[in-house]
Amino acid sequence: MGSGRQTGFVMGKIPPETLLRAVYTNLGKRDKRVLVGPGIGRDSAAVKQDGTILVFTADPITGTPSHIGQHSVEINANDIATTGARPKWYMCTILLPVGTREDSLREITREIHETAKRLGIAVVGGHTEATPGLDRPIISGFMVGETRGRVLSAENGRPGDRILLTKTVGLEGTAILARDKAALLKKKGVPEGLLKLARSYQEQISVVEEALLTAKLKGVHALHDPTEGGVLNGLWEMAEASGLGIEVWAEKIPVAPATNVICLTLGLDPLKLMSSGTLLLAVEPSRRSAVQKALQKTHVRLTEVGRLTSRNTGRVLVKHERRQSLRAVSQDELYKLA
Template identity: 50%
Template sequence: MLPPGKIPPEKLKELVFNRLGAPGERVLIGAGLGVDAAAIDFGERILVASTDPITGAEEGIGFYAVNVNANDVATFGARPKWFLVSILLPENSDEGLLSRIMGDLHESASRLGIAIVGGHTEVTPGLKKPIVVGTMLGEVEREKLVTSNGAKAGDAIILTKWAGLEGTAIIASERGEELEREFGREFVERAKSFIEMISVVEDALTANEIGVHAMHDPTEGGIANGLHEMADAAGLGFVVRGNKIPVREETAKICEFYGLNPLALISSGTLMIAAPQEKARDVVSALTEKGINASIVGEFVEDPETRVIIENDGERPLERPESDELWKVV
């Protein structure tokens, strides 16, 4: 049986990546481990395309759909511009649900300057919650293209904002009454508000102006899985320092309450950047000037077998999560 969440890498290699249709002559970057999007050659400009479903949330699902897909395109240095969306509704859904989802989609896309250009909408037998699947398209000048597989040994690993933002917001929304009894309403409202920070479009475009080798949006499996995905894509290892990885108090307390690992909690809103050491401080400064929290947490290393986290009690392997921590509580 396959676990909930992303399909494990070995199964992707066995069942997916060897069945990708005809060769694409203009495909510069196609499907692969840790690769967030595809890049297609259009001459002086590159078309960047990405697709992602939203399956673990109901409240704000349209907001998540736009921002998660926009994030993947932005990690290639591209500005997201066009969005296609498929909306799958449970049986017995009313018009109000569809109206709320479309309102979220419209508002979120408008805020980022994105046009919704097509899609599909249906009521789907067997669903318990709505599912929204988005495909985002963007473009970037050829010389500004950045890929998620471009990290180099010695690169600094930079994280923006905080680990587990999206997961924290989802749990606070889905389990709000329980959390209010434990921590109070103000705490829960702060945790819910983390949804407002899940866009990394400005993070990515700002970092790309300074000059970086790779960027990645760690979604399912959180920071831990994102590090593995980025290392997989580049054929590298990594060393990170646990005390440098930023975690908000609300995330830490919610994870402790439910027995979750914040580093394996879905983390849209955090951007993972591989930057040359000589530019790392400049990248952090540029992000900080925009009001975006940024931290240097480690570095990529040559040996792909070295994937460790250094904590107060010593060094240990940073295991790849089997599934996202979110699935334990929603």
């Protein structure tokens, strides 16, 4: 379903096998300064430039019409920070439905300004237009970061690494559902107090602080922020990028109470729900306690949820003591309600 080869794509990310066939085979001129180029699980590119390393990323916000300015800056900054680079410069294209009023545009740009200022990022340009055929605003962000140190990538995991996870899963998706599906959730009996708590998860979406902190630590081999397809897709991407197997312990993956209630009410799987705000780390086993200690001052929860293995052992999700194959998630749970 949704491979796109014989049928059209479903809403969401293009499947990995299609990217390999139709995208990664068309990459223009080779440049020896490119340190990290496109690939499965690679959210950013890295290029050597005059004694420094520039890191680039691009991401649209299409899953919600609300708070898209904040989402855009934070999601792009997360991708930069998981390489160990500091997010520095942001641009975007804002496409508005014809007839949009100025105050709606001003709200988007105000969110961009405030979020960028909080994260120490300069807004350096972009493009804005009213576009025929749209029923909601669409924003596509582009960000550049900078580092003089090592560049981490999801592909740097090693066999035996423990997979650590920060916070809880499904934070972004929970906040979006509590805003955009509030009427439906209230009709199904979810109280306003829980919806208010769920909407507050919006303020946990940034992983910049914990990513920049842990990227410097010895024994941290790879970082990845799971977005579309949730934590299970992020874990699969880590294994795929590293060319390794993985064993994931489903019962150990933390799910916040509000996420659990909303997903149960709507019949969704929280492990396959947009999870910006969660950071995945591949860490040498002997360095786990050092990572835990470093994160204590940020008050960020840290949970061990699996381990990387050799490729020939496969990719396995252990759930209720049963072992099942871990595969790429074909569509985020959020889009099932679109």
